[in-house]
Amino acid sequence: MILDKFYAFVIAVTTSSVSCLTYADIPLYPTGPSQDSAFVRFINGTDVNLSVVAGETKAKVSLNVNEPASKYYPVATKVKITGEFSDGKVSNPISLNVKPSEFATVVALASGSNLKQVIVKEQPDDFNALKSSLALYNLSSTGCTSAGLLVVDRSITLFEKVQIGTLQRRLINPVSLSVQLTCNTKPTGKVLDLGLLQAGQRYSIFAVPTADSPRIFFATDTIAR
């Protein structure tokens, strides 16, 4: 849509120092996209190395135990996202749709000798470059139906009552933190050192099941470029 006539008229009545071509060339551009962006990432919640392979492109991403979180990948919202998790022996198919504004997290978990998955979606509205954004995902088993997170040595509760298969997210000051999971208000597992959090950065802590008690690990929410 071009504002040729409009601007050609405006130029005639507002100034004589600029040619008609100047204003006539200004288009009525869109202010923002037709729909919001959407993203998906993949998490290895098992204790063995996994890979995830995209259904269409066959692109492969390693999800090692020591680096269990992929980046967030921008995705189209009108097509189904497919792929599969694999540990080289067994695989688990991935199939989901993501809506505009959604950040979807697909987590692979152990299920006996097989794999299963949990999909958790969020539509964040806490974007802030002056603070750090931290989320707790409760992906643990029935042993931790209500998860929380304590700041070690400060008697501060960052999260509480995070139900299985859900997440909570909040803004915090960019400081150094060590945290510990709570299950039904009881401190559980090892202390996790998050280091110095960065302003403007988004982070996630995942509580996943193990043979003993749930464990937590930490990932930076990075967007793939």
Place this chain on the structure above:
Amino acid sequence: MSAASLLGLTFLVIGESHMSLPNFLMEPLSDDLTKQGALVYSVGACGASAGDWLKKTPVSCGAWRTGNGEVVRKGRDASTTPIKELIAADKPDVVVIIIGDTMASYGKPFSQAWAWENISHLTKEIASTKTKCIWVGPPWGDDGGRYGNKFGKTENRVQFMSNFLANNVSPCTYIDSLKFSKPKQWPTLDGQHFTLAGYQAWGSAITRSIVNLPDIKQAKK
């Protein structure tokens, strides 16, 4: 504001349609900054959002200017230049970004994830060059007079967009243009683009703010 307050500093000013035509913001802003002693490189690209300055992106019109020299206009062959290339070429002490209206999604739901990702990517790109950065937010519009509010710019949305930018442009310093005038005070052609008087007032207010920023005072030492 004393003359030559910006002596010795080089500015790169990039922006959207407001910066893309001679009688819009580019001319009065670069004139004002130049009067303060700055060397000013101005580049405008109609409709360009923050992410469009990360890679060469075709736009429908644009312009560039050095100091108070002649404005060079680009038509349908216009495009953005990646910000790192501009910084490498012009070696600015300060990058000034005039972007807000093109990302405000006037007349439709605000695309928050998209805006956050675009804005944070651009600010990080600039920060990676260790260049100071100032982000100038959108000003109030009006009803567009006899030509109507062509872009659907509303007071509520521009206030929301300004707040969003204030929270998300760090480490750039944010200049809130909404503080420069009252809603509808500066007349527009189409609800968004000002008459020359409005652009002169906006350019003057931006320059005053820049001169008084602690970061800028520090940079001159």
